[in-house]
Structure formats: C-alpha cells, structure tokens
Amino acid sequence: MYATQDLRDEHEGIKVALTVLERLAKEIEANRPVSLDDLGQIVDFLKMFADRCHHGKEEDLLFPALEAAGVPRENGPIGAMLADHTQGREYIRAMNDALTGIPVDRKAFAVAAHGYTQLLTNHIEKENNVLFVMAERQLSPEEHATLAEGFERIERERIGPGVHERYHAMLKRLEDEYLTPPEGS
Ligand SMILES: [Fe+2]
C-alpha cells in the first residue's frame, strides 16, 4: 500500500472540516448566530491535525523523499505546496485572533475562513492529482514503507495517542450536525 493513502484519507477528514467552516462563515455573513465553540473546535483541528500533524508528515518526510527522487523544490511542485502551507498558517492565525479577540471579530473570522477554505481545497486537489501521483509512481515500495512508519511516529509525537480518534469523532459530530439533512426532509 502507498504511504500516500494515509495522507489522502486525512485530506477527506480535512475536507469535512472545510465544508462545515465554509457553511458557518456564510451564516456569519448572513448575520445569523453561530456556535463560537464549534468554530473554536474547527480552528483547533486545523491547527493540530491539518497543520501540525498532516503538513508535518508532508514537509518533514514526503517532500524530502520526493526531492531525493528528483522532483524539484524551487520553482516546482514542492515549493508551491510549501508556499500554500505557509499561507494557510497565516489564515489559521487570523481566524484564531478573530475568535479570541474581545469582542470576537466575526467579520474578520469569516474573511479568513473563506480564504483558508479556498486555499486548502485547491491545495488538496493539487496534492491528490499531481504530487501524490508522482510519489506513487516514483518512490519504491521500501520507500513507501519507511514513509508509513515515519507518519505513524509523527502522529504519536505531535498529537499523541488517541487524539486522532478524538478528532475523527468530532468530525462525525460536525458532519451530523451541519451536513446531514434532518430525517424526513
Ligand atoms: Fe500539503
């Protein structure tokens, strides 16, 4: 199995969070009340799961392995992905600042949330369809096995045992609450 499958699975989880985030940003723009607690949980998920853990696996292990296999970093797909990660961190900081301000800056939150959603949706498409395909074609089965081990280690070290499961339960709750139509509709 390709090590990239783990990253593809994580992309699906991140996409659920992005869809809920986009939905809540639209509610804010329509001046309707939203759960600040849920917004806080989504920002925490993006910070810890998407950036610290998922982007950590890519930056510390996958991208260097691709570079070693001859994929260019500067002016190439790896550099472009790194630039997206950096810009994403700025959006996360902006969402966090808007949410922890007194009073909460709902408008600034919505602007940063839209920016982040757009950036990361495109980013995930590019990785799934271009960069991961390169990794699947160019890295050997041994390299994929080494990457997979490294991914597990990063998961343990950066977010700790059991936390992944907790995030998946949170995504399921958000999905049920915001994305599943009520029975009978
Ligand atoms: Fe990425």
Ligand SMILES: [Fe+2]
């Ligand atoms: Fe990714």
